[in-house]
Amino acid sequence: MNNNKQYPERFIESIRCPNCGSGAKQGFQFNDLHCTQCGTNHFSLGDVPCLFPAGTHHKIIWQHQTATMQYMAQQGLAALHESLSRYDLTSTTRQRLAQIQSASQVNLNTILSLLQKHGIDPIPDEQLNQMNPGDLSEYFDLLLRDWAWDSTSNANPENTAALQRTLAEIQKLPNKPRRILVLGAGAGRLSWDLHVHLKPEYTVALDSNPLVLAAANELVHQRQSIAIGEFKNFPQIGFQHAQNWLLEPPLDVDNLRATWFPLGANVWQLPFERDSFDLIVTPWFIDVNGGDVRDLIGVVYEKLIPGGHWLNSGPLLFTRHLPVQLKYSAAEIKELISLSGFALVNETIANTDYLRSPLEARFRQEQVWTFSATKPQSPMTIPAVDGALEPWLIMHHQPIPQGSYASQDSHPLIDAILLLVDGSRSINDICYEIGPHLPQDVPVKDVVVTLFGQILSEQSNGV
Numbered sequence: 001m002n003n004n005k006q007y008p009e010r011f012i013e014s015i016r017c018p019n020c021g022s023g024a025k026q027g028f029q030f031n032d033l034h035c036t037q038c039g040t041n042h043f044s045l046g047d048v049p050c051l052f053p054a055g056t057h058h059k060i061i062w063q064h065q066t067a068t069m070q071y072m073a074q075q076g077l078a079a080l081h082e083s084l085s086r087y088d089l090t091s092t093t094r095q096r097l098a099q100i101q102s103a104s105q106v107n108l109n110t111i112l113s114l115l116q117k118h119g120i121d122p123i124p125d126e127q128l129n130q131m132n133p134g135d136l137s138e139y140f141d142l143l144l145r146d147w148a149w150d151s152t153s154n155a156n157p158e159n160t161a162a163l164q165r166t167l168a169e170i171q172k173l174p175n176k177p178r179r180i181l182v183l184g185a186g187a188g189r190l191s192w193d194l195h196v197h198l199k200p201e202y203t204v205a206l207d208s209n210p211l212v213l214a215a216a217n218e219l220v221h222q223r224q225s226i227a228i229g230e231f232k233n234f235p236q237i238g239f240q241h242a243q244n245w246l247l248e249p250p251l252d253v254d255n256l257r258a259t260w261f262p263l264g265a266n267v268w269q270l271p272f273e274r275d276s277f278d279l280i281v282t283p284w285f286i287d288v289n290g291g292d293v294r295d296l297i298g299v300v301y302e303k304l305i306p307g308g309h310w311l312n313s314g315p316l317l318f319t320r321h322l323p324v325q326l327k328y329s330a331a332e333i334k335e336l337i338s339l340s341g342f343a344l345v346n347e348t349i350a351n352t353d354y355l356r357s358p359l360e361a362r363f364r365q366e367q368v369w370t371f372s373a374t375k376p377q378s379p380m381t382i383p384a385v386d387g388a389l390e391p392w393l394i395m396h397h398q399p400i401p402q403g404s405y406a407s408q409d410s411h412p413l414i415d416a417i418l419l420l421v422d423g424s425r426s427i428n429d430i431c432y433e434i435g436p437h438l439p440q441d442v443p444v445k446d447v448v449v450t451l452f453g454q455i456l457s458e459q460s461n462g463v
């Protein structure tokens with residue numbers, strides 16, 4: 001695989017083993033994707049480093065997802081084949097089915113060969129069959145939106161609008177970003193466009209989905225085009241039923257791709273040390289990462305340098321399975337931002353088309369909330385927020401200030417938790433330390449938050 005990536009020293013120094021947190025000095029070898037400290041072997045997807053806590057075991061999930069996708073696609077193709085062999089079809093129906101069959105076959109061939117080229121074979125896993133690890137092609141349409149519907153011969157304004165929205169915010173920032181992290185970068189178009197416009201020292205395009213990562217790498221780094229079929233489940237009057245597209249590598253005469261780094265990782269176990277980036281972008285991400293926005297704010301805060309900026313752009317279309325208490329409104333998120341120590345700089349709200357295919361009469365409109373927030377150079381006094389006993393009780397990454405925390409109840413676990421308060425540990429840090437000593441079914445965070453919540457409310461009631 002043609003690898004012209006030039007990882008700067010600074011990038012390599014900031015990388016951490018996602019399993020044990022070791023950096024280069026403690027034994028994490030980025031070049032070999034191996035951690036001598038915890039013994040975890042990591043792997044690459046083609047030449048895209050993949051840093052997950054389970055190391056190479058994570059590949060088993062991707063292989064299983066590939067096998068599932070292959071099985072489903074083959075089932076669909078077999079059904080089409082069966083239909084096309086019937087005698088009771090008119091030519092018009094036959095033509096429609098044949099177009100869909102052709103596009104579907106192109107996709108299967110392309111996805112399998114792309115992933116195989118990147119080292120992922122379709123291998124089913126019995127245990128994962130019971131667990132349903134998710135659909136590999138969930139974000140397939142992003143490949144089309146990012147690289148097919150928008151070409152010189154077939155302009156599509158969605159990508160341009162996304163770039164303009166983010167650039168407009170970045171231009172208001174006091175400094176040009178040098179080290180950029182894009183979380184949930186998808187098929188990579190926005191992170192690539194930002195990289196080309198801003199020419200930073202480097203940009204990391206991080207995602208946990210191997211299909212979008214491999215496609216972005218194939219286009220931008222391998223300079224190979226990708227054939228993709230698009231077909232619609234419902235006929236649209238006056239539109240084609242299917243189309244085969246050729247996704248082309250973006251122009252890059254200045255070899256800017258040498259410092260644009262796709263990275264396989266999970267946002268909840270980010271393989272970077274704290275204070276690693278001066279701009280973190282979350283495009284269409286805060287609502288679909290499988291976790292709590294307040295924790296994501298903590299992650300972003302930790303990985304930004306003091307004075308660094310967080311730029312968010314996207315809707316609040318939280319995934320279906322997220323409990324209602326985590327589907328925060330914009331007003332709640334602004335409170336969480338403020339309680340975390342960030343200063344909200346600017347915000348805009350716009351309605352925009354989303355994944356508007358040239359093959360569809362219908363399209364979605366999304367309400368896109370774009371904002372930027374700055375991490376102060378030094379911790380500032382956090383403004384009071386109604387109902388919040390203390391910022392650190394709500395934003396679990398904030399250090400718990402030293403003080404007298406005494407509980408009316410007596411228990412060795414309570415004593416152990418209170419002993420850990422040292423002015424720098426947060427609720428997350430305390431959970432991390434005591435978690436391994438508690439039975440697995442004990443909800444550690446709930447225990448710690450409830451304990452401090454009771455202490456604080458007793459104090460405020462003068463008990």
Ligand SMILES: C[S@@+](CC[C@H](N)C(=O)[O-])C[C@H]1O[C@@H](n2cnc3c(N)ncnc32)[C@H](O)[C@@H]1O
Pocket residue numbers: 139142183184185186187190206207208209212265266267268282283284285288289290
């Ligand atoms: C809605 S898509 C947005 C993609 C891209 N930012 C865009 O605007 O087109 C969300 C992306 O986040 C990725 N993602 C979701 N959860 C993630 C996680 N926990 N860690 C890393 N990536 C994640 C998905 O694989 C997907 O590519």
